[in-house]
Amino acid sequence: MLITDDFLPVPVPESLSATYLVPMTGLPKVSAKTAVAALTGRLAEPVHGLARQMLDSPLMSVDTRPISEFPELPPDLLTAFGATEEQLARLAAATHLVVVQAEYRPGWPPAHEWAARAVAAAVAESHDGDVVDVFGLQFLDPATALRSLPDEQGRIRLVDWVLVPYSSDTEGLWFTTKGLRRFGLLELQTQGVPDHLTRAWGAVMTGAARRLLRDWTDGLTGEEVPAFVQLPVLATVTGHDIAVAYGNPEQHGATAPVLLRLELDPATDPEADSFLSLRPPAGHPGPDGRYYAAACATLFSGIQPDVRYARSGDAMSQAVATARAALGDARARFVAGQLPAESQLVVKYGLPGDDGPEYVWAGVTSWEAPERIVGVSASDANTDESVRIGAPVVVEASDVVDWAVLDGTGVIQGGWTQAVLDSGEPPTP
Known part of the structure; x- marks a missing residue:
């Protein structure tokens, strides 16, 4: 070998x-x-x-x-x-x-x-x-x-066979898979995941499990069972991997791939499990949690990590009006816990800039007062250095121009302005 x-x-x-x-x-x-x-x-x-x-x-x-x-x-x-x-x-x-x-x-x-x-x-x-x-x-x-x-x-559907439990530790959330050993592969783990990425990182772990399981079984196609299978140290995960793992291949978007470094973490206790750890690529600057936040922003179809500026025109005006008209209902369902299971509410709002407003996304963590939304940024802003992926933000509801509900496969509700930006076609109210 x-x-x-x-x-x-x-x-x-x-x-x-x-x-x-x-x-x-x-x-x-x-x-x-x-x-x-x-x-x-x-x-x-x-x-x-x-x-x-x-x-x-x-x-x-x-x-x-x-x-x-x-x-x-x-x-x-x-x-x-x-x-x-x-x-x-x-x-x-x-x-x-x-x-x-x-x-x-x-x-x-x-x-x-x-x-x-x-x-x-x-x-x-x-x-x-x-x-x-x-x-x-x-x-x-x-x-x-x-x-x-x-x-x-x-x-x-891989989600019917592999679970992704998580727990809190001093560095953030600790995610593991539970089910890959059914197929002979070591379970995956990620440590130090920011708290606001609970749903998103679970989906990323599921997509990574799908990709690595495919590589694993490809290495077991011979007549004889090998002693080892060589897995790539840099695993590539895409929105398609996540969508297929959830049984919705037709819903995947054209997302950029995300690289995750694979490390073997052998157990020191004979009764404990060994893991394959998912980490940022070697040489990545900054804390691991920021890389995980950027990876989630990349893989969520329709919620891009780059800054998008609104275009003028009837389609965009209609999209903003449609989103604002439904914003109160979105808040009511969020507060009542009536959003779809394993989903995340995000809002798009404007930041003042020299060339006009800059529009960025934020994940909603609480919304007690109708006029103020507390969340975490899903984008790096160009006009405000304090607005970085994973950073806490407070958004005035009057500044919101769009909202969306995301699950592991992407946008499942809302996202009207993003549809205009992505396709140039008028959204359906």
């Missing part, structure tokens, strides 16, 4: 395993094979056939055991990853667990995960039960589990 400064050798495990649980009261009345057969026509045939084949092979086992034989599943962690009170109540009332386990070699497709989840979902559906993904410590209702499986073209 050739080792260079451009690539990072990442060890490959010899085999991978998946475990899913189906809690139930009493013994199952329908066999796993019968339950899987009932999915005929509802599950894409590549996965349906794979599940039937693995059920008949030593690569998969389906056992029913008393729940008392297992350590208690931690309800606090299950709740943190989305478990409802009803699901936890059914788990508490269960007397038995159907345990679905599968093993397979690293590579694509991840047959162990696809087949085990399909079988567990089939069993749970036949008994009106739940699926517990042991790796992710997640409850999945059968319909959700089945929707996460590949379609006829083998496509999946």
